[in-house]
Amino acid sequence: MAVNAAVCGAGAFGRNHLRVYRELERDGETVKLAAIIESNAARAAALKKEWQVPVFSSVEEALAARDRGEISIDAASVCVPTSEHHAVAAPLLRAGVDLLIEKPIAATTAEADDLIALARQHGRVIQPGHLERFNPAVLAVKPLLNKPMFFEAHRLSVFTPRALDVDVVLDLMIHDLDIVLSFAQSPVREIRAVGLPILSDKIDIANVRLEFDSGCVANFTASRVSTEQVRKLRFFQPREYISIDYARRDVLVIDVNGIPGSAAAAANPPAGLAFNKPQVRQAEPLRLEIEAFLESARTRNAPQVSAEDGRAALALALAINQAIAEHAQRAGLA
Ligand SMILES: NC(=O)c1ccc[n+]([C@@H]2O[C@H](COP(=O)([O-])OP(=O)(O)OC[C@H]3O[C@@H](n4cnc5c(N)ncnc54)[C@H](O)[C@@H]3O)[C@@H](O)[C@H]2O)c1
Incomplete structure (x- = not known):
């Protein structure tokens, strides 16, 4: 039916x-x-x-x-x-x-x-x-996850007068918070954050550093007042660098096993980095x-994606906003 x-x-x-x-x-x-x-x-x-x-x-x-x-x-x-x-x-x-x-x-x-x-x-x-959970680039990366330890997320947009009932953390950064929470699989231990209102009366640009109990670290930048559109997540895991372009829906994997002098290269001499573009199914997220x-x-x-996942991303976004407010207070911006 x-x-x-x-x-x-x-x-x-x-x-x-x-x-x-x-x-x-x-x-x-x-x-x-x-x-x-x-x-x-x-x-x-x-x-x-x-x-x-x-x-x-x-x-x-x-x-x-x-x-x-x-x-x-x-x-x-x-x-x-x-x-x-x-x-x-x-x-x-x-x-x-x-x-x-x-x-x-x-x-x-x-x-x-x-x-x-x-x-x-x-x-x-x-x-x-x-939505990004269903981005084909994210789906292609899931089987490659192997203890990621350092994330770098950039989500920049040009200004449009929409979604101004919330700040940039709840509007844009929350996409990357959800993805990194699902990849890192560890509780957040520490939040460092700075954010500023630029064109609206809410935070329009923010930079955040999270440290997880596992030791994993994640940096996020989100802006809705940029001159360009960027949607990228890059991360490192043992001997591997993976870059996701959400907008282009593609993935680049750089494997350092072949670097001369590394243990793996000594055992297996061919030199250089191995660049790999995993196949990504083209479909609308x-x-x-x-x-x-x-x-x-x-x-x-x-x-x-469960309601609890949604709740966890929201709780983290709100904790980040609290950290931004505390930073503003310390910096005399409040
Ligand atoms: N997943 C994504 O990538 C993504 C992208 C953009 C927006 N969003 C989300 O989508 C939601 C809407 O964003 P938007 O940019 O489309 O906003 P919008 O303001 O363009 O559209 C909201 C619509 O809801 C209507 N509306 C408001 N209150 C209503 C009510 N009580 N009953 C019926 N209609 C009502 C408004 O008249 C308007 O047409 C937000 O939660 C936003 O975060 C998600």
């Missing part, structure tokens, strides 16, 4: 969810784009024409139509601004709807905990929208993410 899917919040990113649900439907997947929930009246009117599905101005209105038997909603993408995630997601969970909630899962850990409790109580799936979500909704299996 087809999963009846709704998109709640059809702004800049919600439109991508709409497109992917419709593409999946057209490709014969067992999903149907069943409704759009959009509070902006002008946008809602245009969406109705464009997508030819019922459009509602609120979750309550959509659920009332469902109760009257006018539509079915089994699953939904929550793509409203982060500050609204909890207000929109809670009634949907109570009404028995499985949710793909855009990142970050919520604005506070209390809100995230409440959503997790509601999902348990109502037997619902929550998959937080940590959002499509893979939504396919994984629909699979969980159909099978009731746990989602590939």
Whole structure:
């Protein structure tokens, strides 16, 4: 049976969810784009024409139509601004709807905990929208992980007046925090951070150093006020350097086993570095993410990215913001 899917919040990113649900439907997947929930009246009117599905101005209105038997909603993408995630997601969970909630899962850990409790109580799936987990470059690197000890993440964007309800840590850096948490597999021991508001009244650029219990260290730079677009994660593990370009969806592995003078090179003389480009399957991350979500909704299996993962990334992002505030205080910037 087809999963009846709704998109709640059809702004800049919600439109991508709409497109992917419709593409999946057209490709014969067992999903149907069943409704759009959009509070902006002008946008809602245009969406109705464009997508030819019922459009509602609120979750309550959509659920009332469902109760009257006018539509079915089994699953939904929550793509409203982060500050609204909890207000929109809670009634949907109570009404028995499985949710793909855009990142970050919520604005506070209390809100995230409440959503997790509601999902348990109502037997619902929550998959937080940590899209980079489904980036084919990340998927290609997962089998190569071997005790990574040093990460360097750069995520730079040009300024656009969007997502200004949150700072750059919750907006952009959270993607890399989630990936590094999933790769490092160790609790964070120490956070050093600096951040500044530049064009908005929230932190627009931030640099963070994390140290994990394992001894692994990770540096992150995130900016939404740059002149260029960069999305890179580089890391070192024993005798290996791996570079991921999220935007180009490619991976470079440099193996130092062949360096003259190294133990491995002494045993196996050919000199030089071995450059390797692992095969990366070309697929759209959002499509893979939504396919994984629909699979969980159909099978009731746990989602590939759990609500707890989303909560952990959020908690770390909020701890980083606390460290940024403390640094600002020490530096006389507050
Ligand atoms: N995964 C990614 O790479 C990625 C990229 C961009 C944005 N996002 C996330 O997507 C979410 C939305 O971001 P955006 O840039 O699309 O924002 P946006 O402001 O462009 O769109 C949000 C839409 O939600 C609507 N809305 C607000 N409150 C509503 C409510 N209560 N009910 C129904 N509709 C409501 C607004 O009218 C607007 O159309 C954020 O959580 C953001 O972090 C994720």
